[in-house]
Amino acid sequence: MDKVIDIEERIPTLRERRKKRTNRKFVALLTIFLLLLVVAIYSQTKYSKLQDVAVAGANLYAPVDYQQASGLEFGDSMWSFTEKEIEEKLNGLEWVKASRVEKKWLTGLEIYIAEHEKIGYLDNETGYQMVLSNGYALEKPVDSVSGPIFTNFENDETRQKLAAQLTDVDSEVYNLISQITLNPEESSPLVSLYMNDGNEVKGTLSTLAEKLNYYPSVIAQLDEGQKGVIDMEVGISSAHMTTCTGLRKKVKMMKNPKKSNRRFSKSIIFSLVFLVLGFIMAYSFSLSQAEKNKSGYTGGAFFEQESASAAN
Known part of the structure; x- marks a missing residue:
């Protein structure tokens, strides 16, 4: 047989659970309220305002000119703009090749400019x-x-x-x-x-x-x-x-001086090659003529000796 639990016995437990749930809701709401309060106080202090702007790479114009072109002023909220928005404004300048913007700490901003030469x-x-x-x-x-x-x-x-x-x-x-x-x-x-x-x-x-x-x-x-x-x-x-x-x-x-120089170098090389070949051919020809002359002289002497022997 199932045990019957009196409702009066469960009331303290239900009350405890309800109390814990209420406390959690209160803590959550209190936390949100405190965060909003901190943000509200922070937004009213100088630590949420733009206080320093550093510009690097500015040669054609002064750094203050780039600050004015960005549309920023000292005292503006650091949360009222993004780096990309400022970069788009600066890149729209005719003399700017590229730009980069970075927020530094709580109140600083650095702008890097690359200008056209x-x-x-x-x-x-x-x-x-x-x-x-x-x-x-x-x-x-x-x-x-x-x-x-x-x-x-x-x-x-x-x-x-x-x-x-x-x-x-x-x-x-x-x-x-x-x-x-x-x-x-x-x-x-x-x-x-x-x-x-x-x-x-x-x-x-x-x-x-x-x-x-x-x-x-x-x-x-x-x-x-x-x-x-x-x-x-x-x-x-x-x-x-x-x-x-x-x-x-x-x-x-010449229309192309470099090509002309290459042609001149090639002509010199070809001339040297033909000169060497001509020298080799002339030398070979002279050797062959010397051999022929030598063999012709020996044959003539032998013929004269044979003729003298026949006459005797």
């Missing part, structure tokens, strides 16, 4: 503007010029094409460029380059880097002291001025 200066009506490797011309004023000057490159698209070509030019040749002028009257973009060594180079904008890298090989074949115009529009030729009479003459250069 300078390739020259745009000549305009009011002065000069620095031109970067992506073709962008900075609007900030320039105090001094230390690089190639670009004339008639006000068009953004044309300037970008020029920048793309110059990034592929060897540094040895790039350092010799003093000025690049675009001829706007031609249907295809033609440019004239004035070099620091006194020469002038003419070529097309689309193949400028490919042919300009041969410049050291071309000028090495000119007579010492002669300066003139090097035409790289189709092939590579030079028209230079003689220092005494000033007469102008055309001197055709």
